Amino acid sequence: MPGWNATNIPDQRGRTAVVTGANSGIGYVAARELARRGASVVLACRSAARGRAAATRLHGEVPGAEAEFAELDLADLASVREFAKAFGERHAALDLLINNAGVMALPYGRTADGFETQFGVNHLGHFALTGLLLPRLRAAASGARIVTVSSGFHALGNIDLDDLAFERGYRRWIAYGRSKTANLLFTHELSRRFTAAGSTLVAAAAHPGYASTNLHAGATADGGTLYARGVALANDVIAQPATGGALPTLYAATAPGVRQDAFIGPRFGWRGAPARSWRAKWTLDDTSGERLWSASEKLTGVSYGSLPG
Known part of the structure; x- marks a missing residue:
């Protein structure tokens, strides 16, 4: 793991990958580097x-790349279902799902289905997408993985299972932290269920540290000019570029030996080569994971069944 970078990505020829939010930032870099190694993205x-x-x-940067765009709005479960249906009609198997797209610290809002926006996009949209794509993931020859991108900001707070809509005193950064905790609890519970079912699928999580991406645009909304300038300065001075921020995700997605429920981030917390990351103890709680899973199935209408595979 020390010094690991994109040149260490194993050959991905013959593998198919879906990367959400791949139009910019770490999602774009992840898609590009997978395509560079031969994946169909x-x-x-x-x-x-x-x-x-x-x-x-991407085609300009990686001549001959197998890459295509498909529309997916994680804030609309109808769009998630349409994407999964179309993907299933075009592809027999899925080797790698990177749940990367997200929003950060937005003012209060609701998705098309009435969920608080950050929880709805960052967690519920990806929960539904993963469940709907599970048959194609199970159809992969071997080594299929699901990588969900969380954040060090998950430490801002545990989820409130009695107020998932954040109807009691909305605070946008706490809501963001809870949605990132939900990403980790989802990965934890998915890993536990894969193990119990004897599945060969692997669920892992990653975070980019502090990377300069378009994700910060939402965080500056309604924050005032001084706040926006502070974020811009931090991006210039502290943040690593998206090429560095994408490495933990790419490691979790492709490196040999990644285990169930692994959480990979930059070595120094905010930047550096990929390494095992610290995570809050509440993201490893089986009871919370089960309760969140049950609530997510009910809210999205997507059931994973017994997870064979």
């Missing part, structure tokens, strides 16, 4: 214009 993005532009850019 689907750039799953909310904006058709930005998604197509990203696919064009």
Whole structure:
């Protein structure tokens, strides 16, 4: 793991990958580097214009790449179902699902289905997507993985299972932290269920540390000019570029020996080569994981069944 970088990604020829939020930032870098190593990559993005532009850019940077754009709005479960249906019609198997897309510290809002936006996009959208793509993941020859991108900001707070809609005193950074905790609890519970079912599928999580990406745009909304300038300065001085921020995700997705429920981040917390990351103890709680899973199935209408495979 020391010094691991994109040149260490194993050959991905013959493998198919879906990367959500791949039009920019670490999602785009992850998609590009997987394509560079031979994977057939689907750039799953909310904006058709930005998604197509990203696919064009990728083909320019990686001549001969197998990469295509597909529309996916994680804030709308109908869009998630449409994406999964279309993918299943075009692809027999899925080797790698990277649940990367997300929003950060937005003012209070609701998704098309009425969920608090950050919880709805960051967790519920990906929960539904993963469940709907599970048959294609099970159809992969071997070594299929699901990597969900969380954040060190999960430490801002545990989820409140009695107020998942954050109806009691909304605080946007706490809501973001809870959604990132939900990502880790989802990975923990998914890993536990894969193990219990004897599945060969692996669920892992990653975080980029402090990476300069478009994700910060939402965090500056309604924050004032001084706040926005502070974020911009931190991005310039402290943050690592998206190429570095994507490495933990790429490691979790492709490196040999990644175990169930692994959490990979930068070695020094905010930047550096991939390494095992600290995580809050509440993200490893079986009871919370089970309760969140049950609530997520009910809210999304997506059931994973007994997880054979």
